[in-house]
Amino acid sequence: MTTNSKTINTGVGLRLPHLVEVVATRPPVGWLEIHPENFMANPHAMELLVELSRHYPISIHTVGISVGSADGIDRTHLKRLRALVDQIQPFLISGHLAWSTYRNEYLNDLLPLPYCPETVRLIASHIREVEDALGQHYLIENPASYVGFQSSTMKEPEFLSELVDQTGCRLLCDVSNVIVSAHNMGYDAYEYMRRLPADAVGQLHLGGFTPEPDFADSGSDMWIDTHAAAIAEASWDLYAFALQRFGPKPTLIEWDSEIPDLGTLAGEAFKADRIFQRTLSMMSREAPCASAP
Amino acid sequence: MPALHDIQALIRRSVVTGDLTGVTGLLDVRTERRIAVHRRNYQSSLVDALLSKFPAVAWLAGMKFVATAAEEFIEECPPQKPCIAEYGETFPGFLSRRPGAGRIPYLETFAELEWDVGHVTIAIPEPHITIEDIASIKPGMLPELRLGLQHGVKYLLSGWPIEELMKLYVTDCAPDRLEFDPCDVFLEVRGSHGSFQILRLQKAEFRFRESLAKGMRIGDAVEQAMDIDPSFDGGASFVRLITEDLVTCVTPSSEQGDIL
Numbered sequence: 224m225t226t227n228s229k230t231i232n233t234g235v236g237l238r239l240p241h242l243v244e245v246v247a248t249r250p251p252v253g254w255l256e257i258h259p260e261n262f263m264a265n266p267h268a269m270e271l272l273v274e275l276s277r278h279y280p281i282s283i284h285t286v287g288i289s290v291g292s293a294d295g296i297d298r299t300h301l302k303r304l305r306a307l308v309d310q311i312q313p314f315l316i317s318g319h320l321a322w323s324t325y326r327n328e329y330l331n332d333l334l335p336l337p338y339c340p341e342t343v344r345l346i347a348s349h350i351r352e353v354e355d356a357l358g359q360h361y362l363i364e365n366p367a368s369y370v371g372f373q374s375s376t377m378k379e380p381e382f383l384s385e386l387v388d389q390t391g392c393r394l395l396c397d398v399s400n401v402i403v404s405a406h407n408m409g410y411d412a413y414e415y416m417r418r419l420p421a422d423a424v425g426q427l428h429l430g431g432f433t434p435e436p437d438f439a440d441s442g443s444d445m446w447i448d449t450h451a452a453a454i455a456e457a458s459w460d461l462y463a464f465a466l467q468r469f470g471p472k473p474t475l476i477e478w479d480s481e482i483p484d485l486g487t488l489a490g491e492a493f494k495a496d497r498i499f500q501r502t503l504s505m506m507s508r509e510a511p512c513a514s515a516p
Numbered sequence: 517m518p519a520l521h522d523i524q525a526l527i528r529r530s531v532v533t534g535d536l537t538g539v540t541g542l543l544d545v546r547t548e549r550r551i552a553v554h555r556r557n558y559q560s561s562l563v564d565a566l567l568s569k570f571p572a573v574a575w576l577a578g579m580k581f582v583a584t585a586a587e588e589f590i591e592e593c594p595p596q597k598p599c600i601a602e603y604g605e606t607f608p609g610f611l612s613r614r615p616g617a618g619r620i621p622y623l624e625t626f627a628e629l630e631w632d633v634g635h636v637t638i639a640i641p642e643p644h645i646t647i648e649d650i651a652s653i654k655p656g657m658l659p660e661l662r663l664g665l666q667h668g669v670k671y672l673l674s675g676w677p678i679e680e681l682m683k684l685y686v687t688d689c690a691p692d693r694l695e696f697d698p699c700d701v702f703l704e705v706r707g708s709h710g711s712f713q714i715l716r717l718q719k720a721e722f723r724f725r726e727s728l729a730k731g732m733r734i735g736d737a738v739e740q741a742m743d744i745d746p747s748f749d750g751g752a753s754f755v756r757l758i759t760e761d762l763v764t765c766v767t768p769s770s771e772q773g774d775i776l
Contacts, residue, residue, distance in 0.1 A: 264601035266667070267638045267709055287598020293521035300598055325528040328594040332557040334527055337542075342520060369553045371544035374517045408547070438549040445550060 229253060230496040234282060235488050236477045237275070239268060246271050250485055252492050254280040254314070256475050259307050260287045273310060282315040282426070282475070283308065284395075287329065290349040290363070291322030291336045297329075301356045308357055315426055315473065317362035317395045318353075320346070320383065337372035338382040347389040354392070362425050364395040367432075367448030368404040379404070380418035387423040394419065396472075397428035398465050399458045403446045412461055416468055424469040429454050429462055429495060430477035451480035454491055459498065466502040474499065518542065527551070531558045532594055562590040565600050566607060569634055572685040573611070573627045577620055585614045601638075605631060621698075622676035629678050629705065629714070632670040636707030639668030644761040649776050653766065659735025663728050663757070664765035664774075670705040671726040677701050679714040706762075720745035724753050733769050 234254035237245060239261055255275060262269045275281070287300050308316065321333035336342050346363075353361045363386060365379060377385070383394055396419060405412035431452030437445040454476070466472070476491045518526075526538040531554050540548045566586040567574060574582040589610050595603040608627030617623050644666070653661070675698050684690045702722030704715045717725065720741040727737035738750035757763055766776040 260599045261601070264599040265638045266640045270640050293519070293524050297598070322524060323598070325524055327596050328528070328532075329596060329598050330528065330531055330558055331561050331595060331600060332531065332554050334524075334531065334554055337520070337523065339517075345520065369550040370547040372523075372542060373544060374523075374542070407550070438552050439547050445553075447553065 230489075230492045232471060232499040233474045233476060233492040233495040234280075235492050236284075236475060236479065237272075238479060238482055239265075240482050241485050241488075242268055242271050244485055246274060248485070249278060250489050252279075252489055253496075254282060254473065256282040256284050256477075257311075258286050259283050259304055260285070263303050263307060269307075276311045280314045281311050282317070282473070283311065283313040284364075284475075285316070285318040286333075287323070288318045288353055288361075289322045289324040289329075290318060290346050290353065291320065291334075291342070292324045292349075293322075293345065294324060294326055296349050296352055297324055298356075301353065305357055308359075315362060316357055316359060317364055317426060319364045319366060320379075320386075321366050333366055335366065335368060335370055335372070338375040338377040338379060340376070340385075343377075343382060343385045343389065347386055350386065350390045350392050354390075360393050360425075362393045362395040364397050364428065365400050365419075366404070367397070367400040368408050369445065369447075371408060378418070380415055384418075384420045384423075387420050392423070393425040394423045395426045395428060396424050396465060396469065397430070398462045399428065399430045399432060399454065399477075400448060402455065402458050402461055403432050403448050406446045412457075413464060416461070416465060419469075421469050424465075424472060427462065427465055427469070427472050427474040428477055429458055429474060429491075430479075431455065432458075449480055450477045453487075454494075459494070462495065463498050463502060466499060467506070470506070471499060471503050527554075531555050533591055559587065559590065562595070562600070562603070563587055566590070566604050569604050570607065570627060570630055572630045572682060573608075573623070575685050576626060576681065577611075577617075577623060581614070581616060582611070585611050588614070607631075622674065622678050622681075625672065625674040625676065626678045626681060629672055629674070629682060629703070632672055632705045633682070633707065633712050633714075636668040636670055636705050637710055637712050639666070639708045641668065641708050641761070642666055642764045645758060645763040645766060645776050647755070647758055650758060650766075653776070658754075659733065659738070660769045661734050662731055662767045662769060663734065663763050664767065665725075665729050665757075665762050666706075666708075666764055668706060668708045669729070669762055671722060671729055672703045672705060673722070673726075674701050674703065675699070679703055679716065682714065718745075720748040721753055724748070724750070725757065728757075 229251035230253045234256050235252050237255040237257050262272050319333050323330050401412045401415050430450040431454055432446045433449040434444045434446050437443045474495050478488055523542055529535050530539045530551055534555055539551055563586045589607055608624045611627055612624035702717045702719050704717050706713050723744055724737050724741035727740045741748040765774045767774050
């Protein structure tokens, strides 16, 4: 880890086990991302986050806004989120192409959706509601997929493109999710990237995954989006491609389970930043680039 | 093609209960068995969350017992809010109704104590009312008023001296043998910024403070305390609350804005 410079483009996920240390040491990373649900019910953590927001740009990545739920959006939660947004003034807010609420239950996982025009319409209306409530764009993240639906009539990039067309929303491209889903669902990760609407992509994510025996096929493996490991080489390679395809975008290192020391996390951020800088130099010969937060 | 709500009902059932009836017909045959990944995510994340909130209970009752109860709890009582920090308040009662829980008659209140400790530890002190502030209120008005107390204070009644057990857990010095007899204890749990303390109160003082915390008018809270101890000095107890920085606001008995 380089300690006398700061990553320009790359941020890290701020998780509660690191919170006090981050406040005390101010690691040299470009920005911080939080899961707001971990802070809303924790006034002490919230107090420290407000302190950090004076020193770092903050990105909010929700896990509780269930845009894919047929039961609609939890408006109480949305109001709490708006209060946090007003306090922290994030430079980005994002969430998942998934659902997690059913009636009054919150199922604490990112559950899959059938990709068809009906689902597009439902999610588009929910994205509009979320953006109206929060007063800014809401970026939608491609999921890590394990199952497909018989009723799906669209591929995921087409589905996301249609959402962008209908709502004007922006996308968060989780590069590692593309790698995981491509492996599990049997498609080409690079082709997936080529089919995403490049102009809509506003942020990139990188996280570790864990291979394990496939429940569906005893002879092969499936990859699980655990965020419990270092970023795989395949993800780094696809990340370089994503920067070329989408241009330089703020990039996040996610590590949510078996969380390492802060130095290891920052080391991954520096690696991402080196790839970013290299790609930036290559692209600067061709066109001006977007700025990091 | 089933409606999205029906699809989600079936997936919800498979995730929460493991019942795959209906789900397999929805999913691609090649991938359908992988729906178990989502059930595992649901189970492991919530069981871990509960175990992280009740480590002292696991120390007391055994990790296996508590983990099994947690697995049953998440199936019967899924979270209702996306903030998982708020999940588990009813786990103490659920735990005490599990087969085998009867061997520890104080398990429920011990678990409630641990829940309260977790709650107050993450609190931050709010601005408090001072004696000088109170001086601006006419004395005759006081019985009709209600007090707001700090979020980092909780009241708990137990038929066992459970705070002694908590002290043993926190200090990691459990003796080989412990004499532990039932007796009523009236506990005030206070905390903020990552630390906490547990205080034993007199029964009347406890009832006074607990009644105020529940939103009762000051005059009614004093009466509650005097029912227990006719010599209870409401004025002195009120002043102690103020000087201990526990009062954050004073409100009229009707639903109007704060007086202080």
